[in-house]
Amino acid sequence: MPRNIYDEDHEAMRASAREFVTRTLAPRADEMIAAKSIPRDIWLEAGKQGFFGLDIPEEFGGAGVDDYRFNAVVAEEMSRFNAATSSCFGIHSDVCPPYIVDLGTEEQKQRWLPGMASGELICAIAMTEPSGGSDLAALKTTAVRDGDAWILNGSKTFITNGYRADLVIVAARTDPSKGAKGITLLMVERGMEGFVNGRKLDKVGMDESDTAELFFENVRVPDENRLGPEGMGFISMMQRLPQERVGAAVSNVAHAKAILEETIQYAKDRKAFGQPIGAFQHNKFLMAELVTKIEVAEAYVDDCVAAHAEGKLSAVDAAKAKWWSSQVQNDVLDHCVQLHGGYGFMNEYRVARAWRDARVTKIWAGSNEIMKELIGRDLGF
Numbered sequence: 413m414p415r416n417i418y419d420e421d422h423e424a425m426r427a428s429a430r431e432f433v434t435r436t437l438a439p440r441a442d443e444m445i446a447a448k449s450i451p452r453d454i455w456l457e458a459g460k461q462g463f464f465g466l467d468i469p470e471e472f473g474g475a476g477v478d479d480y481r482f483n484a485v486v487a488e489e490m491s492r493f494n495a496a497t498s499s500c501f502g503i504h505s506d507v508c509p510p511y512i513v514d515l516g517t518e519e520q521k522q523r524w525l526p527g528m529a530s531g532e533l534i535c536a537i538a539m540t541e542p543s544g545g546s547d548l549a550a551l552k553t554t555a556v557r558d559g560d561a562w563i564l565n566g567s568k569t570f571i572t573n574g575y576r577a578d579l580v581i582v583a584a585r586t587d588p589s590k591g592a593k594g595i596t597l598l599m600v601e602r603g604m605e606g607f608v609n610g611r612k613l614d615k616v617g618m619d620e621s622d623t624a625e626l627f628f629e630n631v632r633v634p635d636e637n638r639l640g641p642e643g644m645g646f647i648s649m650m651q652r653l654p655q656e657r658v659g660a661a662v663s664n665v666a667h668a669k670a671i672l673e674e675t676i677q678y679a680k681d682r683k684a685f686g687q688p689i690g691a692f693q694h695n696k697f698l699m700a701e702l703v704t705k706i707e708v709a710e711a712y713v714d715d716c717v718a719a720h721a722e723g724k725l726s727a728v729d730a731a732k733a734k735w736w737s738s739q740v741q742n743d744v745l746d747h748c749v750q751l752h753g754g755y756g757f758m759n760e761y762r763v764a765r766a767w768r769d770a771r772v773t774k775i776w777a778g779s780n781e782i783m784k785e786l787i788g789r790d791l792g793f
């Protein structure tokens with residue numbers, strides 16, 4: 413199916429992202445797996461090449477592109493390399509900047525956005541806590557007013573870019589009596605006394621991403637680091653989650669599509685009983701189904717990207733794209749592993765890693781159950 417949402421300019425951006433993957437990322441793939449993170453110099457190079465500042469206005473060092481399709485093509489190319497790099501870069505450059513661009517004061521924008529665009533300030537967003545992520549309104553990290561500052565206490569977990577983060581958007585409870593309306597966003601900076609980036613968590617997949625716990629012990633956060641009005645943190649997050657979810661959907665489809673293409677080639681090359689394994693009717697039909705699934709998912713996600721580029725994507729449609737694409741991705745990659753036989757279970761094959769990496773996409777960015785909850789509510793239940 414020809415895709416019709418991208419024009420020449422988007423394809424030029426795709427070409428430069430693909431070039432970046434080939435020249436800068438691919439030769440260091442093993443290094444990133446061993447380090448369980450993306451080295452600083454790669455962050456800086458990605459910034460230099462303009463992949464981080466798409467949502468950031470030019471006056472603050474970004475590209476000031478008001479067209480989400482550019483973000484989407486970059487996400488697709490990073491996901492074709494691997495899902496972890498796409499998620500780390502995506503949180504930094506797709507998820508976090510809109511918070512500061514939309515909610516930040518002039519001074520905050522000047523302080524943080526140029527470094528985010530250049531890759532010098534790695535950003536993370538910390539909502540989830542050890543006690544729970546789905547019920548965001550029940551978060552327990554507290555920030556108590558003390559003169560011109562907030563005293564922050566608590567901890568966050570599973571935070572993407574958490575280990576390397578220089579700057580973290582932290583959701584904290586500033587008014588215990590107000591539930592969701594008692595949550596405020598605070599910008600916590602590396603080096604603040606009492607802020608500790610915890611260990612890199614030992615995950616089942618996404619090896620290259622430095623997912624970490626974050627600890628806050630009496631961290632004095634100046635009020636000038638408050639992002640947006642007091643008590644508006646929950647609403648601010650709800651308003652920006654659709655972008656995170658459509659970004660996740662783009663990555664899910666692109667990632668599965670890349671591995672499926674490799675699997676189809678494998679099924680042509682690998683022989684059993686004197687013929688390519690793909691020639692057995694069972695496998696041929698299976699691959700026909702998988703290609704169809706991917707293309708149908710891609711068409712829906714493309715529509716969501718186009719709608720989001722026009723500012724018209726609803727939270728419910730973003731939820732549909734997120735849960736469906738992650739389910740399709742997991743289904744497709746499971747079959748891709750099977751088609752690789754024993755090699756599909758070996759880490760040296762990309763398919764094995766991709767299969768492990770994909771599992772979390774049904775859990776994060778709002779679990780698939782929470783996505784269905786949102787869709788169900790929209791149906792009137």
Ligand SMILES: Cc1cc2nc3c(=O)[nH]c(=O)nc-3n(C[C@H](O)[C@H](O)[C@H](O)COP(=O)(O)OP(=O)(O)OC[C@H]3O[C@@H](n4cnc5c(N)ncnc54)[C@H](O)[C@@H]3O)c2cc1C
Pocket residue numbers: 503536537538539540541543544545546547569570571572573615618623772775776777778779780781782785
């Ligand atoms: C690798 C990784 C990276 C992540 N990155 C980040 C990050 O950068 N920032 C961040 O803030 N968080 C991040 N997360 C956290 C992620 O968003 C949460 O794990 C997710 O929201 C689920 O929260 P939980 O783990 O506390 O599960 P819980 O909320 O405890 O849920 C447990 C189970 O119960 C189900 N459940 C909960 N409520 C309902 C309901 N109402 N109806 C039906 N089922 C329900 C859930 O779907 C899930 O299956 C990351 C997680 C991982 C694993």
